[in-house]
Amino acid sequence: MKTTAMVTSLLLTAAIVVSAQNKPVTPTLKSTSAAITGGKLLTVSHGVIENGTLLIVDGKIAAVGAAGKVTVPKDAIVVDARGLTVYPGLIDPDSTLGLTEVGSDQNSNDLAEPSDEIMPHMHVADAFHAETELIPVARLNGVTNAVVAPGTDDSVAGQDIFIQLAGANRDAMILGRDVALAMNFGAEQRRRGGRGGGKSEFPSTRMGLITQLRQSLLDAQHYEATRNTPDKKTEDKPGEKGEKADKGEKPFERDLKLEALLPYLHGERPVVVGLYEGYDVETFMRVAAEFHLKVILNHVTRSQEILDEIAAWKVPVIVGPIYEMPRANERFDAVYSLPAELAKRGVKIAISSAEAGGPGGAHSVRNLPYAAGFAAAYGLPYEDALKAITLNVAEMFGFGDKLGSLDVGKTANIVLANGDPLDVRTEVKQVYIDGVVQPMVSRQTRLRDEYSK
Amino acid sequence: MRFHRISACLLVGIVPLASHPVLAQSAAPQSAPDLVIKNATVMTASHGTLEHGAVWVHAGKIAAVAAQGASTGAPSSALVVDATGKWLTPGIVDPHSHSALSSDVNEATSPVTPSMMMIDAFDNRDKALYLALAGGVTTELLLHGSANMIGGQAVVIKNKFGLSRDAMLFPNAPRSIKFASGENPKRVYGSRNQLPSTRMGNFEVMRQSFENAKSYMAGWDAYNAKVAKGDKTATAPKVDLKLEALADVLRGKLYVQIHCYRADEFLTEEAIAHEYGYKIRAFHHALEMYKVAGQIAPENTAIATFSDWWGYKDEAWDAIPWNAVMSMRKGVRVALKSDSNDHIRRLNSEAGKMVRYGGATEDEAIRMVTLNPAWIIGVDDRVGSIDVGKDADLVVWNVDPLSTYARAEKVYIDGDLFFDSSAAGFGTPHFTGVMHDGGGFGSDDETAEDGD
Structure with a gap:
């Protein structure tokens, strides 16, 4: 239940970004900042941060750290990633x-x-x-x-x-x-x-x-x-x-x-x-x-x-x-x-x-x-x-x-999933490339949705 | 009933091994009569998961399934395996394999070859069997390929690697026949400028075959009627193995397993089945079932599908990984299958993907590689779940079998240990010899296997 609620809020955030930018096809977080908070960060280069905050500014990773250690700018879009795993693309x-x-x-x-x-x-x-x-x-x-x-x-x-x-x-x-x-x-x-x-x-x-x-x-x-x-x-x-x-x-x-x-x-x-x-x-x-x-x-x-x-x-x-x-x-x-x-x-x-x-x-x-x-x-x-x-x-x-890792200065290619990324049962919930929210849509999801009606 | 005597003769000639009582006996368990696997997380596939459960195996059958704290009633002499922290499932059942067929998967010399018997190509020392066993696979339906509209008759094996060929046959398993449709037959024969080269041709070849079978059956009916009336001058028609096999389809004696991808073709296949009066047991591949599952569910035709293969050919272009769960939710019985010497080794985690693609419960997911494929083969009364009275085909896993990290640690068939990953060498108590390298990838969708 908890995860579902959070996922919903995450998707809502993505939706807000989309409408705020008024560019439904290529929603962008560029020239703005986003903070992904509360997730379990698999940094790859320096271990795991439970309840971490990752800050994206202008498509790059601007800060990575434990909750409270990272200053989130006031205008940053906050993405609630509690219960999710956050890792580099x-x-x-x-x-x-x-x-x-x-x-x-x-x-x-x-x-x-x-x-x-x-x-x-x-x-x-x-x-x-x-x-x-x-x-x-x-x-x-x-x-x-x-x-x-x-x-x-x-x-x-x-x-x-x-x-x-x-x-x-x-x-x-x-x-x-x-x-x-x-x-x-x-x-x-x-x-x-x-x-x-x-x-x-x-x-x-x-x-x-x-x-x-x-x-x-x-x-x-x-x-x-x-x-x-x-x-x-x-x-x-x-x-x-x-x-x-x-x-x-x-x-x-x-x-x-x-x-x-x-x-x-x-x-x-x-x-x-x-x-x-x-x-x-x-x-x-x-x-x-x-x-x-x-x-x-x-x-x-x-x-x-x-x-x-x-x-x-x-x-x-x-x-x-x-x-x-x-x-x-x-x-x-x-x-x-x-x-x-x-x-x-x-x-x-x-x-x-x-x-x-x-x-x-x-x-x-x-x-x-x-x-x-x-x-x-x-x-x-x-x-x-x-x-x-x-x-x-x-x-x-x-x-x-x-x-390749969650480190300051790197390209913000970030993935949010509902569990261990290497497990077949885990579902990826959101992908960012260059800090841009990617629409979670493919020809296959369109077919799925068409025949789920 | 002269005809029936001949028919029985034919049966002996065609599938004698599976039904021969002596051979069935030789497949009986050779291990200690009693075994208890205790403290495992038992995924029964039929009635949920028991934490800290125990299973008693007696004489190769499951004698008791006990929840935490309950006694199995096994005698104190039983061999006890403590599976604390481990998972226990029924043996994995693969309803679509071409393993161990000596690369003789397709008799692609005619679009109708129903008298081909896959048992004739079965090589019980093929390494593919061993590798599948190490992945927890205990039962396989070894099918003819998909080059022909009507291919050959399958063989059902228990993966008792190391025993003789006949001892590996699943005793008294129903007979299945492989049909195909779509791109493969039309490509194979079309490339030779033969019929069929289109889907129209494909289906007409089928209809004509059943017309031939009907007139063959009518000939025998007329003859039997004459004999019944005491006509001494009646001459028996010729026994034709091909038409006899087709007649057995019409008589409902063969489970029909159809390689079929597209939504429109499922409908056509069902229409032809109705027209000629046979049932389709399962569509195999069935990648577009999600489009028409509501129409197919009332036919009680199952599907044996891939978890997430797609895009390798035109008729796989609309494949989506949600197919299995979407079809299941519409009432279709769904199994996952390998069609591959590679994927057969990890059907358990292929099932795990169904948790992610559409939200199958763990129960539903494990059923897709145990009880549901057993139904497709027609052996669900004997294998596919952990229930009292069923064959003791069991797999001990290190972790949840639906995860990426699952390894089969022990595999029992009929209560006998056939794989033990902790043992030195191959880990095969019954096999110490030299394996054969069957070559090939083991899929009927490999172009080379289609007889090009």
Whole structure:
């Protein structure tokens, strides 16, 4: 009863905000302040504050503390969050939001460019469909930010974006373009091989894939050297006819594919590499060391035998899907316990919404907190589980100073729920992004309401 | 009644194992005759939750269910498991699984294949069974896929991982047959430029099949009538396994389980069922049931649905996670199912989501993965709740099974311990051998499984 009453008051507050601003579509708290009071604050960075107050000013967190320790401005809208849990918006480190709508409808999919294995010049930003119906669905369960990566068909699949799940338009929603290079290495990418009657083209084996990758990285290094010493460029163009070589004035021809690899060869941004088997991880890490890549490992669900090695490399890991099936004759919890085992070894981990096989992917982003909760069920400390879908993700992708925890100065991406955010029974009651009250509406709630009449 | 003798013969040929008395006997419990699990929070699924409750298991059956302080009446020789702080539920029942079928889920060579018997593909060493067992799953309906309008006949198993194949069959379970509709059949056959390639084609294929079955039955009726009159010259019609199976649908001998997504298709399916005189036991997937639940409820057709899957195909575009509870409130019996080797491992927390999506009570939620799916399979008189006289299929959980944090700690089937998470190795007292890796994801909605 108590909760219901409070929720009502909370919703009323949101409604008041809407009408006061007279902007029913994009209600805003910007340029004003709001105090969320009485809730249990999961700060992520500095513990839990029972009965805390969180102050939002101009879309940023202006103060966080115990009730009475935070001065609430007179003009602030007060949101009564008694009985509710207040936590930073969740961040999915590996999604395809905005690259797919209806899974089986190829016209609605822009996931992968499978004409070649090396496609670093594919920019997710060019395909991201900000108006997708999938985003409100995810947002309603407290996911406020996500990394969007291409499909996994290619060894080098393209460059990721980091998004916010609300904003005036596409550009406002993309907080970072080309934030990471999405790579994959394993059985899936050798699709041209003879297996199952394929075309038997190179690369059809792991040897082929890794050689192709090394050659591409060497080509990029060579390209850069050539570009930086333009006088020599003619001798570096074998196969061209003499008369062309004579034209020393010919402008330098950019190679977008090789150029796209350079920031990653410089270690400026991370490569996120999808790997499952331990021996594939070891193979890839040799190449990473050779080219000084800044690595974030993804998956590693079949690498239980090299967890100490992974810890020694000091690379962060997006572990999972935790729902990946163990191999035959492995114990049932061989994958369930992986996040705990990595965290125990001091590895910084993130957890994604990815599902093991089957329908899912971008459609199941809303289930992100449950994957983290499942990791907690199998030994990951609760604080680490929450961090794995908030602050750790922000830090891995360069947003650690802006997102992922309830700290002063950070973007006010805040979620209010009626219980433990990692529990399937908990209902998210309100989401704020940039301090803006988000309408708790999606295509699905509209259908629900239409057929509830 | 010559016909009936032949029919009985056919039954022996088709489903002999489930009904064979000797085999049923071999599935009997092998453990100590008496077991008491005490001090647990007992979610009965049929009559609420008992705090600090106790359950007495005798000879593989539930002999008593006692509330706090009450005696179970078990003999002092009984093995006692102290479940203080733990939860106890009936074994989880999955009414829609394609596990352990050796990837032979679809005989996608004809849209009508009712004589396919899923038992013929059942591999009792598939790791998927073990992983499901570790998630508390004790009974599964293993179904044909959805490539065909009329697929094959299901096998019902008890998940006694480690026993022989025949010992894993659910004794005397009713026979079920899988039908499908919508996108899968029309895509599979349409892509080959065959009938059906539209929903019109889909349903016409069904109607034609039942017309064929009717004339097959008429042929046998005429023959039996002649024999009854003493006509020595009467020649028996040919036994046709396909038509015989369809005839059994019309005779009401098969539970009809239909893969169906869209609201309009539920209505068409019910209309065809009325036209030909059979009942639809359950719609599977049924993601749009919330739109027409009021019309379907009087038919007494249940649904086996997902908690929150959506958007993977056009006919899943209007799926909403409130479907289960909204349909339940309109009077439809609702079960959740896996259709997945992954989700089958955590149907308990899938049920937990129903608390959040529409406000199911914990009782209603646990029923969606126990008693209601047992009804769909037709074994709710034997499993699915903690009631005296039922099979002792029980799961001990570390915490509330509806939470994200629930782990199945002990799984009993017919009173015998088949999974114990505290045991070394696999935690399977009855299995020590080598598991098979069935491969595949275990869903009939995986494109590759649709026979493309």
